[in-house]
Amino acid sequence: MVWYFLFWTIEAFVDTWTRKQHLPNAYLFHISVWVETLLLGWAYHLALRNERLKSWLLLAQAVFTAVAIADATFLSGINQMNRYARVLQVVLMLVYAFAYFEQWVRELRVRSPWNDFMFVVSVGLSVYYTGSVMGYVTLKNDPEFSRLVAYSTAIIINLAYIFAMVLITIGLWRDANPQAEPSLRRALH
Numbered sequence: 001m002v003w004y005f006l007f008w009t010i011e012a013f014v015d016t017w018t019r020k021q022h023l024p025n026a027y028l029f030h031i032s033v034w035v036e037t038l039l040l041g042w043a044y045h046l047a048l049r050n051e052r053l054k055s056w057l058l059l060a061q062a063v064f065t066a067v068a069i070a071d072a073t074f075l076s077g078i079n080q081m082n083r084y085a086r087v088l089q090v091v092l093m094l095v096y097a098f099a100y101f102e103q104w105v106r107e108l109r110v111r112s113p114w115n116d117f118m119f120v121v122s123v124g125l126s127v128y129y130t131g132s133v134m135g136y137v138t139l140k141n142d143p144e145f146s147r148l149v150a151y152s153t154a155i156i157i158n159l160a161y162i163f164a165m166v167l168i169t170i171g172l173w174r175d176a177n178p179q180a181e182p183s184l185r186r187a188l189h
Contacts, residue, residue, distance in 0.1 A: 004039045007032075026079045030072040033082055037064055037089045040125070044096040047118045053099060060095070064088050083137050090133040097122035097129075117175040124167030131160030 011032055018025040041061050048054055068085040072078050100122045104113060113119040135153040 004036070004043070007035050007039060024079055026081070027072075030068065030078060030082045030085065033085050033089050034065065034068045037061070037068075037092060040093060041096065043118070043121070044100060048096075048099055048103060050099075050103070057092075057096065057099075060092055064092055081136065086136045087133065090129045093125055093129050097126045115174055115178070117171040120167050120171030120174070124164035124171075127167075128160045128164035131163075132157040 011028060015025055015028055018028075038061065041057065045054055045057065048057075064085070067088050068082070071082045071085040075084050076082050100118055104116065104119055109116070135157045
């Protein structure tokens with residue numbers, strides 16, 4: 001997850017610089033969706049235990065990479081929104097999150113799911129991807145497109161993203177500051 005945050009930090013600087021230089025930066029949509037999917041897929045690959053499922057998900061990552069390249073080159077083009085890769089990304093990320101939820105339930109863990117870093121990440125990403133997919137799919141670069149619709153879509157996407165980042169931050173904080181389970185705390189007193 002550290003690489004995920006590092007990538008978004010670098011991407012923010014590149015995005016800001018290209019905007020200040022009045023350069024087109026739609027290509028960043030293609031790069032960020034691909035890198036984000038690979039980094040989150042890697043995190044889930046490390047967290048999931050089912051080797052057969054992990055093999056299938058690696059194949060799905062390869063298919064996603066092929067679609068992302070096709071989307072950037074001839075489906076949408078490098079200077080347009082990457083709708084095809086974005087939709088496939090959402091499906092793939094939700095499969096990862098739900099696979100982790102299933103693993104968590106099957107293991108019948110005694111501790112609260114909110115103390116499990118990847119569980120919290122999965123909740124945040126599930127909210128973000130389900131809350132933003134329609135916005136990304138329907139968003140247009142057309143100047144005739146209603147500004148109100150564009151702003152409303154951006155607000156929904158940003159709120160879903162902020163919610164996900166808050167949950168991931170809470171998960172990181174809890175992972176770095178583990179607390180004793182309530183039953184253990186009572187036993188120690």
